[in-house]
Amino acid sequence: MTSVLVTGAAGFIGAHAAAALARAGHRVVGCDSFNSYYDPRLKHARVQALLAPLGVEVAPLDLSDVSATQAFWARHRCEVVLHLAAQAGVRHSVQRPLEYATANLVGFASVLEACRLNGVRHLLHASSSSVYGQRADAPFREQDSTDAPASFYAATKKANELMAHATAAVHGLPATSLRFFTVYGPWGRPDMAYWGFAEAIQAGRPITLYGHGLLQRDFTCIDDVVDALLRLVRRGPPVPDAEGVPCEVFNLGHRQPVRVVDFVAQLEAALGRRAVVNFAPRPVGDVALTCADPSRLEAAIGPWAVTPLAEGLPRFVRWLRRWKGWDEDPVPGARQLATA
Known part of the structure; x- marks a missing residue:
C-alpha cells in the first residue's frame, strides 16, 4: 500500500483518481481549494458521492499559501503526490491571466517545495495537450517542440514541466508530467x-x-485516464535519464x-x-x-485500453x-x- 496525496481531489479528474486509488488499497489524502471558477456545489457533491463512501477526506487548502501547504505535507507525510489542482480553461486565461499565475505558477512552486522538504518519492502532475500550441502535423510526440504555446494557460503548463524538470535536476525529486488530452466523462467540468x-x-x-x-480534439474518456494514472503510480518513480535527471513526460490521449x-x-x-x-x-x-501519440506511455505501462x-x-x-x-x-x- 502506498500513501498518496491528491491535490484538486474535488475536481473532475482528481475525484475519480482519488477514488480509484482508494479502491486499489492505497491510503489517500485529498485537498482542494473549492474555488468558484465553476459552482463549488459540484465539487462538494463529487466528494460526497465518490470519496466519502471510501473514507477519503478532502481538506480545504489554497496551494499558493506556502506555509499552509508545507504544514499539510508535513502532517500527512505521503510517499506519492498526484498534483491535479490548477486553474483550468484556455479561454478564461485570455481575460484573467493573473489567476493562472497564482494558481498554476505560485501554487506549483509551493507544491514542489513541499515535496522536496518532505521527502516525497514521486510527484506526478497535470500538464496539458495545450503545450503543443498551433500544429498541423500529427500525432503529437513528447519530444516535439513546445516552445510556442497559444494561450497563457498553456504557457503556465509548459512552465510547470520546466519547473518540475529543474527541481528533479537540482534536488533529485522524481517527477512525471502528464499531458492530458480533452478528458470527458461523468462528474465532468461544466466549463468544458x-x-x-x-x-x-x-x-x-x-x-x-x-x-x-x-x-x-483527441477526446479521452476519464476511465482511460484513471487507468493510466493508477498504473503509473504502481510503476513507481522514473529512473534518471542520460543526464541523471529523474523526470519524464507522457501524453494521455489516444x-x-x-x-x-x-x-x-x-x-x-x-x-x-x-x-x-x-x-x-x-x-x-x-x-x-x-492528437496524442501514446507510444511512450504504452511502453511504460503496457497496452492501454481505448x-x-x-x-x-x-x-x-x-x-x-x-x-x-x-x-x-x-x-x-x-x-x-x-x-x-
Whole structure:
C-alpha cells in the first residue's frame, strides 16, 4: 500500500483518481481549494458521492499559501503526490491571466517545495495537450517542440514541466508530467464544451461551433485516464535519464482526433435531440488540432485500453440526466435518433 496525496481531489479528474486509488488499497489524502471558477456545489457533491463512501477526506487548502501547504505535507507525510489542482480553461486565461499565475505558477512552486522538504518519492502532475500550441502535423510526440504555446494557460503548463524538470535536476525529486488530452466523462467540468453543448441541446438552445466545427480534439474518456494514472503510480518513480535527471513526460490521449461537428452528432444521438448550430471563427488561444501519440506511455505501462467515444459519451449523458434531473425525453422520434 502506498500513501498518496491528491491535490484538486474535488475536481473532475482528481475525484475519480482519488477514488480509484482508494479502491486499489492505497491510503489517500485529498485537498482542494473549492474555488468558484465553476459552482463549488459540484465539487462538494463529487466528494460526497465518490470519496466519502471510501473514507477519503478532502481538506480545504489554497496551494499558493506556502506555509499552509508545507504544514499539510508535513502532517500527512505521503510517499506519492498526484498534483491535479490548477486553474483550468484556455479561454478564461485570455481575460484573467493573473489567476493562472497564482494558481498554476505560485501554487506549483509551493507544491514542489513541499515535496522536496518532505521527502516525497514521486510527484506526478497535470500538464496539458495545450503545450503543443498551433500544429498541423500529427500525432503529437513528447519530444516535439513546445516552445510556442497559444494561450497563457498553456504557457503556465509548459512552465510547470520546466519547473518540475529543474527541481528533479537540482534536488533529485522524481517527477512525471502528464499531458492530458480533452478528458470527458461523468462528474465532468461544466466549463468544458461538451457539457455546455449537452445542456443547450437538451434545452433547444443554439450552440456555437468555433472554427466552423472543424477543430479536432483527441477526446479521452476519464476511465482511460484513471487507468493510466493508477498504473503509473504502481510503476513507481522514473529512473534518471542520460543526464541523471529523474523526470519524464507522457501524453494521455489516444491518437483519435474527432472533428467537433462530428462530436456534436454523437452527442445528439446520445441525447436523442437535434442541435441548433451556429458557426463562428476560431477564438484567440484555441488550437485547431490535438492528437496524442501514446507510444511512450504504452511502453511504460503496457497496452492501454481505448474507450470509444460512442461508448464513453452516452455514459456522460446518462450521468448528466441524473445530475440535472431531466425527465425522459418526450421528443417524438428520439428513440430512433438515439440508435441511429
